[in-house]
Each structure stands twice: as structure tokens, then as C-alpha cells.
Amino acid sequence: MHAFMGIDRLAGLIFILLGVIFLWLGLDFGFGSMLRMGPGFFPVILSGLLIVAGLVISVKSFAADEPVTIPRHGPMARVLGAMIVFAAFMQPLGSYLTLPVVVLLAASASRAFRWRPALLLAAGLTLCSDLIFRLALGLPLHPIGTWIGG
Amino acid sequence: MKALFATAIAAAIALGVQAPTASAQEKWPVKPITLIVPFAPGGNTDLIARTIAPKLSEKLGQSVVVENQPGAGGTIATTGLKSAAPDGYTMAIGDISTHAISPHVYKNLTYDPIKDFQPIIQITSVPLLLVVNPEVNANTVEELIALVKKEPDSFSYASSGNGSPQHLAFEYFKSLAGINPVHIPYNGSAPALTDVIAGHVQMMIDGTAVPHVKNGALRALAVTGAERSQALPDIPTMAEASVKDYVFASWHGVFYPAGVPAEIVNRVNEALDEAIKQDDVKNRFAELNIGIAGGSPQQFADFIATENDKMKQLVEASGATKD
Amino acid sequence: MELLSHLALGFETALTPLNLFYCFAGVLIGTLIGVLPGLGPAPTVAMLLPLSFGLPPVSAFIMLSGIFYGAQYGGSTTAILINTPGESSSVVTALDGYQMARKGRAGEALAMAAMGSFVAGTIATFIIALLAPPLARAALLFGPAEYFSLMILGIIAAIALAHGSIVKAIAMAILGLLFGLVGTDVTSGVQRYTFGMLDLYDGITIVALAMGLFSIAEVLRNLDDPSEQEVAAAQITGLLAGLARFREALGSILRGTAIGSVLGILPGGGATLSSFASYAIEKKISREPEKFGSGVLQGLAGPESANNAGAQTSFIPMLTLGLPSNPVMALMIGALMIHGIQPGPNVISEQPALFWGLIVSMWIGNAMLVVLNLPLVGLWVRLLTFPYHLLFPTIIVITCIGVFSFSNSMFDVWMLIIFGAAGYCFVKLRCEPAPMLLGFILGPMMEEHLRRALLLSRGNAMVLIERPISAAMLLLAALLLIAPALSIVRRRREEIFAEES
Numbered sequence: 001m002h003a004f005m006g007i008d009r010l011a012g013l014i015f016i017l018l019g020v021i022f023l024w025l026g027l028d029f030g031f032g033s034m035l036r037m038g039p040g041f042f043p044v045i046l047s048g049l050l051i052v053a054g055l056v057i058s059v060k061s062f063a064a065d066e067p068v069t070i071p072r073h074g075p076m077a078r079v080l081g082a083m084i085v086f087a088a089f090m091q092p093l094g095s096y097l098t099l100p101v102v103v104l105l106a107a108s109a110s111r112a113f114r115w116r117p118a119l120l121l122a123a124g125l126t127l128c129s130d131l132i133f134r135l136a137l138g139l140p141l142h143p144i145g146t147w148i149g150g
Numbered sequence: 151m152k153a154l155f156a157t158a159i160a161a162a163i164a165l166g167v168q169a170p171t172a173s174a175q176e177k178w179p180v181k182p183i184t185l186i187v188p189f190a191p192g193g194n195t196d197l198i199a200r201t202i203a204p205k206l207s208e209k210l211g212q213s214v215v216v217e218n219q220p221g222a223g224g225t226i227a228t229t230g231l232k233s234a235a236p237d238g239y240t241m242a243i244g245d246i247s248t249h250a251i252s253p254h255v256y257k258n259l260t261y262d263p264i265k266d267f268q269p270i271i272q273i274t275s276v277p278l279l280l281v282v283n284p285e286v287n288a289n290t291v292e293e294l295i296a297l298v299k300k301e302p303d304s305f306s307y308a309s310s311g312n313g314s315p316q317h318l319a320f321e322y323f324k325s326l327a328g329i330n331p332v333h334i335p336y337n338g339s340a341p342a343l344t345d346v347i348a349g350h351v352q353m354m355i356d357g358t359a360v361p362h363v364k365n366g367a368l369r370a371l372a373v374t375g376a377e378r379s380q381a382l383p384d385i386p387t388m389a390e391a392s393v394k395d396y397v398f399a400s401w402h403g404v405f406y407p408a409g410v411p412a413e414i415v416n417r418v419n420e421a422l423d424e425a426i427k428q429d430d431v432k433n434r435f436a437e438l439n440i441g442i443a444g445g446s447p448q449q450f451a452d453f454i455a456t457e458n459d460k461m462k463q464l465v466e467a468s469g470a471t472k473d
Numbered sequence: 474m475e476l477l478s479h480l481a482l483g484f485e486t487a488l489t490p491l492n493l494f495y496c497f498a499g500v501l502i503g504t505l506i507g508v509l510p511g512l513g514p515a516p517t518v519a520m521l522l523p524l525s526f527g528l529p530p531v532s533a534f535i536m537l538s539g540i541f542y543g544a545q546y547g548g549s550t551t552a553i554l555i556n557t558p559g560e561s562s563s564v565v566t567a568l569d570g571y572q573m574a575r576k577g578r579a580g581e582a583l584a585m586a587a588m589g590s591f592v593a594g595t596i597a598t599f600i601i602a603l604l605a606p607p608l609a610r611a612a613l614l615f616g617p618a619e620y621f622s623l624m625i626l627g628i629i630a631a632i633a634l635a636h637g638s639i640v641k642a643i644a645m646a647i648l649g650l651l652f653g654l655v656g657t658d659v660t661s662g663v664q665r666y667t668f669g670m671l672d673l674y675d676g677i678t679i680v681a682l683a684m685g686l687f688s689i690a691e692v693l694r695n696l697d698d699p700s701e702q703e704v705a706a707a708q709i710t711g712l713l714a715g716l717a718r719f720r721e722a723l724g725s726i727l728r729g730t731a732i733g734s735v736l737g738i739l740p741g742g743g744a745t746l747s748s749f750a751s752y753a754i755e756k757k758i759s760r761e762p763e764k765f766g767s768g769v770l771q772g773l774a775g776p777e778s779a780n781n782a783g784a785q786t787s788f789i790p791m792l793t794l795g796l797p798s799n800p801v802m803a804l805m806i807g808a809l810m811i812h813g814i815q816p817g818p819n820v821i822s823e824q825p826a827l828f829w830g831l832i833v834s835m836w837i838g839n840a841m842l843v844v845l846n847l848p849l850v851g852l853w854v855r856l857l858t859f860p861y862h863l864l865f866p867t868i869i870v871i872t873c874i875g876v877f878s879f880s881n882s883m884f885d886v887w888m889l890i891i892f893g894a895a896g897y898c899f900v901k902l903r904c905e906p907a908p909m910l911l912g913f914i915l916g917p918m919m920e921e922h923l924r925r926a927l928l929l930s931r932g933n934a935m936v937l938i939e940r941p942i943s944a945a946m947l948l949l950a951a952l953l954l955i956a957p958a959l960s961i962v963r964r965r966r967e968e969i970f971a972e973e974s
Contacts, residue, residue, distance in 0.1 A: 007901070007902050007903060008638075008903075010902060011641060011644075011902040011903070011904055014898075014902070015644045015648070018648060018651075022651050022666070025666060026665070029658075029663055029665055030661075030663070036927070036928075036932060037923070037924050037927065038661065039658040039660070039661045039663040039665060042650075042654060042916075042920045043651065043654055043665065043666075046647055046650050046651050046654075046916075047651065049647050050644060050647045050648060050651065053640055053643055053644035053647060054644060056640050057638075057640050057641060057644065060640070068901070069901075071697045071901065072697060075693070075696035075697065076693050076696070076697070076894075076897065079689075079692060079693060079696065079865075079869060080890055080893065080894055082866075082869060083689075083869060083873055083886065083889065083890045083893070084890060086870070086873045086886060087873070087883050087886040087887050087890065090877070090883065090886075091883060099870060102866075102869070102870055102873070103866045103870060106865070106866040106869045106870075107862065107863070107865075107866045109696055109865075110696060110861070110862035110865065111862075112860065112861075112862035113862060117860075117862075117863060118863075118866075121863050121866060121867070125866070125867060125870050129870065129871070129874060132509075133874055133878070137506070137520050137521075137878075138215070138520065138523075139520070139874070139877075139878045139881070140184075140217050140881055141874065141877075190519070190800070190803075190880070191519040191522055191804060191807065193803070193807065196807065197807060197810060197811060200523065200526070200811070201811075216523075217881060218519070218880070218881065219880065219881050219882070220675075220880050221671065221672060221674070221675050221880060221882065222657075222671045222672070222674035222675055223674070225671055225674075226671050226672060226674075226882075229671060255662075258669050303931065306928070306929055311659065311662075312657075312659070312660075312661065312662030313662060332928055332929075332931075334925055334928055334929065335659055335660055335662075336659065336925075337659050337921070340796060340797050340803060343796070344613070344794075344796045345616065345617075347613065347794070347796070348613035348614070348615075348616065349613075350616040350617065350929065351929065360815075361795055361815040361816060361817045361819075362795065362817060364815070364817070364819070365795075365817045365819050367794070367817070434811075434813065437810070437813055437815070438810060
């Protein structure tokens with residue numbers, strides 16, 4: 001991928017965008033007055049400051065900036081995907097089915113991924129977290145989820 | 151180190167998967183029961199749950215596991231209870247906030263406090279205390295009202311949040327006494343009481359103030375219940391202290407989702423009714439200024455209906471919202 | 474002397490074999506659970522609270538306190554080793570501690586954290602024994618106006634956390650302040666930025682935000698740049714190197730202890746600021762401030778000591794007034810009440826064995842923590858030699874479970890994912906997450922205190938400078954802002970003198 005923008009300019013634009021979103025939503029809260037501040041007072045002031053800071057960063061970026069490098073998205077997608085599997089299936093399917101998938105999916109993000117150690121790790125982590133978190137610490141991490149009769 | 155962990159694990163196994171004992175012949179309960187506490191560990195509600203859970207477990211012959219699910223003033227756990235399976239294995243503590251105030255304060259709650267739940271039993275009735283900082287020049291409620299009326303601009307009262315029982319109780323007092331101190335909401339009782347003790351705010355109505363009254367950090371002027379408190383027998387009720395018709399008590403109870411078979415509800419009701427009348431439970435609650443309630447599921451259901459009417463009026467009068 | 478007889482009673486209570494055992498058990502269990510990413514002191518104490526129900530009150534309390542500082546120390550260990558701060562105070566520990574570990578100085582960093590914690594714990598324990606009641610009363614002088622000014626001071630300290638661009642640090646702090654406002658507005662009850670979701674009514678869970686921005690983002694960054702993964706294991710300086718450099722860090726440890734002891738006493742969030750404040754001060758007085766953030770010993774030792782001293786002195790308002798200064802102390806009050814003890818000033822007179830036994834056991838517990846952890850340092854360091862391709866899936870799983878367990882909520886895990894992805898973007902954009910986290914913590918408190926102060930003064934903003942403590946803090950904040958300008962002037966002058974001579 002070729003560099004399409006400098007990192008400072010991109011950072012500045014993101015801050016401006018976030019500032020505008022927070023400001024737009026914050027305008028509905030009721031600004032109040034200096035003496036009796038409403039719930040919108042802080043959000044509006046802060047969003048304004050964020051936009052100003054974003055502008056300063058963007059303007060400064062014209063002087064000197066380094067190009068954005070687009071990271072490899074494979075590892076990131078796999079790690080975040082593994083966490084999404086955790087969040088989505090831990091309760092319906094239970095830890096015995098979910099955790100091995102989470103571990104394998106996450107582990108596959110590494111270049112050093114090999115099936116055998118990854119499978120061992122998946123089994124070990126599933127067992128250990130069941131022992132430590134559910135049995136020893138009493139957390140509600142059910143081994144068999146609600147979809148399959150747990 | 152290994153031995154310690156092994157002991158911890160063994161203890162946990164004993165708690166978690168206790169074998170069904172004498173009651174194994176009867177169908178229910180065949181597996182552990184979950185008692186959801188809709189607030190963080192360590193608070194009053196958590197203490198109540200952890201006091202009754204072992205008693206219930208003893209009487210039903212099945213372990214009762216306390217699970218804290220704090221969030222959004224208890225409404226997250228209560229919303230969750232509504233959709234739990236009505237098989238008798240999931241119950242939750244509910245209180246004046248979750249089942250009588252929040253439905254009128256929050257605009258977008260998805261549960262109906264009356265239709266969506268099967269009340270089991272009212273566990274407690276907690277009178278609150280009207281307390282003032284000791285430097286406030288008033289020893290009775292009448293003196294306080296007179297003082298606030300004389301200098302209406304210099305008095306404020308603290309509460310543990312917009313739409314909290316403490317807030318509504320004070321608003322109720324304001325309307326009956328005809329005074330108008332400024333409301334200063336806090337995020338919970340503890341920081342609010344801290345500022346009253348320090349004198350930054352002059353007064354508050356709260357249920358956890360008893361120890362501070364006993365050690366002189368606060369002065370109690372009245373209790374808000376219909377009767378005097380066992381913990382502070384010298385303090386008059388609001389009605390005795392010239393505010394006629396004023397009764398306000400916070401409460402806790404245990405709820406099932408709607409649709410649990412009546413036999414199971416009645417069994418749990420009887421077990422809990424016996425448990426809370428045992429001396430050790432009574433004494434522990436008395437130390438915390440918590441009164442014991444009890445009664446049948448039907449009595450509790452009727453009580454919740456009246457409480458909802460009363461709280462709805464108070465919420466509307468006070469303008470408290472969390473929209 | 475009265476104090477001596479009190480301490481004698483304390484030692485008598487704390488040194489019984491039973492209480493020694495529970496103190497050790499608490500410290501050990503606390504450390505073991507505290508090292509799990511995501512499980513900070515508050516959830517650890519909450520989970521283990523039921524273990525204490527069956528014990529006599531004194532033993533129960535000694536064990537719970539042991540769990541508390543064990544978990545605190547355990548949290549610092551993982552913050553140093555794998556950049557996973559489970560709570561706000563270890564964020565600062567992670568700043569320079571993790572950089573030290575990446576350069577192969579993990580042993581040194583861990584040894585320094587242990588020694589710093591011990592020195593801080595010892596001094597803070599003496600402060601509690603000597604001064605608890607008067608200090609607790611002094612803490613009550615802090616009203617809303619004073620807190621607001623303290624928070625202003627804290628925000629300025631946050632910007633000192635930056636080690637790259639100052640403007641970006643300011644933008645990140647503001648962004649953190651905005652995220653901190655999500656949830657129910659305490660003063661008006663209005664929902665802000667919640668989109669009608671009940672799970673956001675109490676705001677974004679701090680653990681999800683902190684773990685996402687730091688640990689998940691760090692895992693993603695490492696995977697992106699595989700050459701860096703094994704750096705930490707390359708050459709590991711040991712424990713002894715840490716002990717040897719103890720003298721170098723002693724000044725930072727003592728300054729950190731002083732800051733932590735003072736801020737820890739304040740009910741309501743003072744302790745949170747102590748490690749940030751200590752970092753800011755160390756950076757200010759350092760001769761090489763630009764090196765902070767790349768593995769400076771003083772940047773680890775000061776905040777870690779402040780953190781531990783603050784944790785210790787946060788017991789003061791709880792023990793002497795019955796007022797909890799943080800969630801852990803609220804749990805402790807719950808534990809006292811379960812044992813039928815009413816917290817408040819009467820604890821000292823009615824339960825002298827409990828009060829003095831606890832204080833002495835705090836010191837014993839801190840000593841045990843060092844004895845326990847110095848040998849463990851070697852073990853922890855070896856953890857880094859564990860192949861990274863197996864270590865990072867473990868971090869992911871335990872972090873998810875830890876965040877879930879904070880309030881048994883899967884919603885928090887979704888937030889973790891979002892902030893993990895966001896944190897990675899910030900790393901790529903060279904925006905540091907630490908100022909954002911401090912802003913996130915301080916935002917709602919700052920706003921709440923300011924609005925409360927104005928409500929109480931009936932809209933008179935002058936209250937902020939009419940009250941002496943508040944005015945002093947605002948003045949200090951102003952000085953901190955002006956100081957960099959002054960130091961440039963001074964440096965110029967020194968350069969001129971150097972040229973002349």
C-alpha cells in the first residue's frame with residue numbers, strides 16, 4: 001500500500017471528527033449557564049477544545065510529517081475475531097466449546113503458529129481457566145452453555 | 151502454595167457442586183440455585199443476600215450461589231431476571247429502587263415491576279434517618295424547619311443520587327414541611343454522608359447513618375419509619391416530630407421471574423420466612439438498622455403495588471428523571 | 474508511652490501463629506490472583522470476601538488487607554512484564570516498567586518495585602500508627618471546591634505523562650475526559666452518550682478501557698512487528714542489579730511515599746492521583762526528562778512507592794471515620810459489618826486489638842510481600858522466555874475473563890474489543906494512551922465537584938479561590954504550567970554561562 005497521508009494529519013483529522021461527534025450529540029443535553037451548569041456544559045466545552053487541538057495537530061503536520069504505514073490486517077482481524085468469539089459465544093455455548101476456538105483463532109495470528117503446541121495450549125488454558133476462575137474463584141463461567149442445556 | 155490452592159479448590163468444589171442430600175427424592179431443587187444481587191459486593195443489599203443465602207441453602211438442601219451483577223442502579227440485573235428461565239433456579243434480590251422507583255424514573259426500562267416478576271417474600275423494611283451536621287443549630291425537626299425557613303438560601307441537602315430513595319424521601323419531607331433547601335446529588339451514600347459529616351452540606355436522609363450518629367459525627371433528628379428504630383430508640387419518628395403523615399421506608403425482597411410454579415414459590419417463601427426470624431439473622435440486621443419484614447408472596451405483591459403508586463407520585467412531584 | 478503499649482498489643486495480636494498464617498495466606502493469594510491481567514485489587518477482594526466470613530474478625534481483616542496489598546503488588550508485576558495494567562495506579566508503573574522489561578531489565582524493575590513498595594509500606598504504616606485520627610479529620614477539610622482544584626492539578630500532571638508530542642497528549646487527555654462523561658450525569662440524572670443502552674448508564678468500565686488501550690493494543694502491536702517480540706528475553710539482568718541500584722532510586726521512593734501518603738488519605742479518589750503526581754514530579758526534577766517513558770528507573774520507583782503508600786493510608790478514613798475512600802475500602806466496611814463491628818472512630822477504643830493488630834500486620838504483610846516476591850522475581854522473569862506465540866493467546870483469554878469478571882458483564886468484553894482496536898490505532902498514530910486514561914478517571918470527578926461547588930456556593934465561582942486549600946492548589950497548578958517556560962530560560966542562562974567560562 002502506498003502512503004496516502006501523514007500520521008499527524010490523520011491523527012488531527014480523527015480528533016476533529018471525534019470532537020464534532022461529541023459536540024453534535026452534546027448540544028442536546030442542555031448547556032445551562034456559567035452559574036448553574038447543565039449536563040451539556042462540560043461536553044460542549046471539551047468537544048470544542050478537542051476540535052481545536054485536532055486543528056493544531058493538523059496544521060503543524062504541514063511542516064513535518066511521516067507517512068502512515070498500513071499494518072498487516074490479518075493478525076489484527078484474527079485476534080479481535082477471537083475476542084468477538086469469546087464475547088458472543090461464552091454464555092450460549094459455555095467455556096469448554098468456546099475457549100479452544102478462541103485460543104486457536106488467536107494463536108493463528110502469529111507467524112510462529114504450529115498446530116500441535118497451539119492445540120496443547122488450547123486444552124491447557126480451557127482446563128486451567130475452568131479450575132482457577134470457576135471452581136477456585138467462583139466466577140459464573142459455565143462449562144456448558146445455555147444453548148446446549150447447561 | 152500448592153496445598154493452599156488445593157484447599158481453595160476443594161472448598162470451592164464443596165460449595166459449587168454439593169451433592170443433593172435428603173431432598174433428592176423430591177424433584178426441586180436438583181441443582182444449585184443462583185441468587186442474583188443487582189449491586190456491587192459489600193453494600194447493604196449484598197450483605198442481606200450473603201446472610202440469607204446460607205440459611206436458604208440449609209433449608210432447601212441445595213447450595214445457593216450469590217452472584218453480583220451491578221449496573222445502572224440494579225436495572226441491568228432486574229432486566230436480566232425477567233428473561234431468566236422460570237424454573238426456580240434463578241432468583242434475585244430486588245429493592246425499592248429496582249421495583250418501585252426506577253420504573254418511574256427511567257424512561258426506557260423494558261420491564262414492568264408488577265407483571266414481569268413473581269414476588270417471593272419481603273425480607274426487610276429499612277427506616278431512614280434525618281441527620282444533620284452537629285454544627286447545625288437545631289435539635290428537633292421543628293427547629294430545623296424554622297431555621298431553614300428563616301434563612302432559605304443557606305441550606306442544602308445531600309442525596310445518594312437523582313431518583314434514589316434518599317432523594318425522594320427528602321423531597322417528600324420538603325413538600326410536607328414547606329421548605330426548599332437545594333438538592334446536592336452524590337454518586338452513592340458514602341460520599342454524600344462524608345460531606346455532611348465534614349459540614350460541606352448540612353443535612354441528609356439516609357439509612358446507613360446509624361454508626362455516625364452513635365459516635366456523634368452526625369445528629370439524628372427523626373426516623374422516617376412508622377415506628378421508632380431499635381438501633382436508636384430515643385429518636386422520634388417523623389410523625390411524632392410534627393411532620394404528620396410522613397412515613398418512608400426502604401425495603402428489600404426476593405423475586406423470581408413471572409411463571410415459576412406456585413409450589414416452588416411457596417417453598418422458598420416458607421424457608422426464607424423461617425430463616426429471617428432466626429435470632430442470629432435478626433441480630434445482624436438489627437445492628438445494621440435493618441428491620442425484618444416477612445409474610446406471604448401475595449402480601450408482598452400487594453405491597454409492591456401500593457409502593458409503585460406512592461413512588462410514582464413522589465417522582466412526578468420531585469421531577470427526578472434519568473431519561 | 475501510650476503508642477508503645479498500643480504497638481505491643483498490635484504485635485501480640487498480629488504475631489499469633491494463626492494471624493501470621495492468615496496474613497501470609499492473604500498476601501500469597503492476593504499476589505497470585507493479582508498477577509492475572511484484569512483482576513485488580515477491588516475485584517480480587519470482592520471475590521475472596523466470602524472466604525473471610527468464617528474467620529474471627531481480626532484474622533479476617535488481616536487476611537483481607539493482605540489480599541488487598543498482595544493484589545496491588547501482583548498487578549504491578551503484570552504491568553511491568555506484559556504491559557497489562559489492571560487498574561489506574563499501575564498504568565504509571567507500566568509506562569517505564571514495561572519499557573525496562575523490553576530492554577531486558579525486568580528483574581531489576583521487579584526488584585525495584587518490591588523494594589519501593591516495602592519502604593513506602595513501612596513509612597505509611599508508621600504514619601497510620603502515629604497520626605491516623607488527626608489526619609482523618611484534616612481530610613474532611615476537602616470539600617467540592619478543593620477536589621476540583623486537586624483534579625485540575627491532576628490533569629496538568631497528566632500532560633507530563635506524555636513523552637512525545639505535547640499537543641497530542643492534550644488531545645488524548647481531552648478525549649479521555651469526554652469518554653469519562655459517558656453515563657448518567659450525577660447532578661441532573663440526564664443520560665449522556667449512552668444511546669439508550671442500560672449497560673452504559675454507569676459509564677464505560679475502567680478495566681475494559683485500560684486493558685483495551687494498553688494490553689490488547691500491545692499484543693496487536695507486537696504481532697505487527699514480530700522482530701520485537703523476543704527482545705525482552707534476550708538478556709535479562711537479574712534481581713541483584715535491582716538491589717544494587719536501590720540507592721539511586723531512594724530519593725524517588727521517598728518522594729513517592731510522601732505524595733502517596735498525603736493523597737491516599739483523601740476520601741474519594743485522592744489515591745488515584747498519587748502515582749500520576751509522583752511521575753510528574755520525578756519527570757520535572759529529573760535532569761533527563763526526555764528519557765522518561767523509555768525505561769527510567771526513577772519513573773518506576775517513584776509512582777510504585779506512591780501507589781503503595783496511598784493504598785496503605787487509604788485505610789485511615791475507613792478505620793477512623795468509617796468512611797470508605799475507594800471501592801476496596803467500601804468492601805472492607807462491608808466485611809467489618811458482617812462481623813458485627815460498626816466502623817467509625819469507636820473502632821480504636823472498642824476494638825483496640827483489631828485496630829493495632831491490623832496496623833502491625835500491615836507492616837508484617839509488606840515484609841512478607843518482599844520475602845515472597847524477591848525469590849519469585851526469577852520465576853516471573855522466566856515467564857518472558859515463554860514463546861510469545863503461546864504467551865499472547867494466554868494474555869487474550871485471561872484478559873477477556875478478567876474484564877468479564879469485573880461485574881459479570883459480557884458488555885464489558887465488547888468494550889474491551891473496541892478499545893483494543895482503538896488503542897492499536899492510537900499506537901500507530903503515535904498518540905499515547907496514558908493521558909487519555911487519566912482524563913477518563915478525572916473527567917467525571919472534576920465536573921461533579923465543580924458543579925457541586927457552584928451549587929453549594931449558589932453560583933459563586935469565586936469560591937474556588939476564596940478557600941485557602943483550593944487557592945493553593947490552583948496556584949501550584951499555574952506554577953506547573955509556567956515552570957517549563959522558566960526552565961527554558963534557566964537553561965539558556967546556563968548555556969550562556971558555560972560559554973563564558
